[in-house]
Amino acid sequence: MSMRLERIRIEFDAEQDRLLLRILIDGGSEVSLWLTRRCVKRLWDALLKMAEWKPEIQLQATDEARKAVLHFEHERALQEVKFSRPGEDEPVLAEPRTQPLGPEPLLITRIQARRAPEGRTQLALLPNEGQGAHLSLNDNLLHGLMKLVQSAVSKAEWELPLELPKSGALAIDAGERTIN
Numbered sequence: 001m002s003m004r005l006e007r008i009r010i011e012f013d014a015e016q017d018r019l020l021l022r023i024l025i026d027g028g029s030e031v032s033l034w035l036t037r038r039c040v041k042r043l044w045d046a047l048l049k050m051a052e053w054k055p056e057i058q059l060q061a062t063d064e065a066r067k068a069v070l071h072f073e074h075e076r077a078l079q080e081v082k083f084s085r086p087g088e089d090e091p092v093l094a095e096p097r098t099q100p101l102g103p104e105p106l107l108i109t110r111i112q113a114r115r116a117p118e119g120r121t122q123l124a125l126l127p128n129e130g131q132g133a134h135l136s137l138n139d140n141l142l143h144g145l146m147k148l149v150q151s152a153v154s155k156a157e158w159e160l161p162l163e164l165p166k167s168g169a170l171a172i173d174a175g176e177r178t179i180n
Helices: 037-052 063-080 139-156
Strands: 005-013 018-025 029-035 110-115 121-126 133-137
Touching (some): 005 139, 029 037, 037 121, 063 139, 133 139
Antiparallel strands (some): 005 018
């Protein structure tokens, strides 16, 4: 059974010192997941790898070129993502959302990432036991999720550097420029 993703929210819960990831599914379902600092580090590594799987990045001859294309693809994808604030543009439901994995957020301990044959990336966020959330992400959703994680970690003040790999800037000496 395929369900369409409606929106993803990530909020910092200071009392728990965790991020609460809420996945809202079209049709009125919701899945809530706890992400610890350690889990977010593993999630970020998985998201970066997933972003780097894109053929346009893999086909680059040098590491610097791969990093530059990754930055370009990230910025391009973020322009396509619709970000909103909590409560903004939310549909009004006649009944409360169903919670197929239970009313309490699941503590995520395992993350699995893979590339589907059609090119989409698939991310599994799994608890120690039982079912978790499986997301199929196109490029825009993947990069949008990366941005949400970065913003939530910044608000949490975890001092966890979540950045794209840096590419070296091309330094040109002003005295040695030539234009043909």
